Amino acid sequence: MATAIFGAGCFWGVEAFFERFEGVTATEVGYTGGTVQNPTYEQVKTGETGHAEAVKITYDPSIITFNELVNIFFEAHDPTSKDQQGADIGHQYRSVIFYNDASQKYIGEEKIKEWGQKGIFKRPIVTRLQQADTFYRAEEYHQKYFQKNGSVACGIG
Template identity: 75%
Template sequence: MATAIFGAGCFWGVEAFFERFEGINHTRVGYIGGHLPNPTYEQVKTGATGHAEAIRIEYDPNIITYGGLVNIFFEAHDPTSRNKQGIDEGHQYRSAIFYQEETEKAISNEKINQWTNKGIFKRPIVTEVTPASTFYEAEEYHQKYSQKNGSFACGIG
């Protein structure tokens, strides 16, 4: 198994979107990229911690590639919207790929170029490609939120 970490706005909708694809074995939502150790949702949602809401995906690279995951990431949200996804606004909802090794960085940048050249988006892609830092799992009530509650109130669906 391998892991990948993406920030694409409200993590509830992103998790539900990714879980539909074959080869994705396990997901956890949480926080990454900030300066406060062990942040809580209440702290992250203020935008003051520097963290992004994110999803950590455990996947089988024999079934789906990292590049395939990056493609799904670009389908799951609007990568041209800086610090805003749907109704959610703030740096904690930024579009970001948190790479764990240099090959992931290279693939991510290549995919940004490919998606840019497709001409699908009317504005430039603003997705950050940044080294992964510590991923802090969100509180349990956030995990599999849409499965538990049937819906979610964020801008991704």
């Protein structure tokens, strides 16, 4: 098994999007990329921690590749929207690929270029690449939120 971590706005919807794909064996939502240790949702949502809401994906690379996961990432959100996805505004909702190694970084760089050249988007891609750091699992009520609560809009709270 391997892991990938993406920030693409409200983690509830991103988690639900990735769970649909064969080869994704587990997902969890949390916070990463900031400076505060063991942050809470109440802290992260202020935008003061530097953390992004993120989804950690465990996957079987013999079934789905990191390359394919990055394509799914670009389909799951608007990578041209800086620090905002829909009604969710702030650095914590940034578009970011948290790479675990040089291979993931390279694939991320190439995919940003590739998706930028497709002509799909009217604005430039603003997705960032950031070295993966400690991933702090979000509070239990955030895990599998859509499965527990139905299709509730992000941006609440």
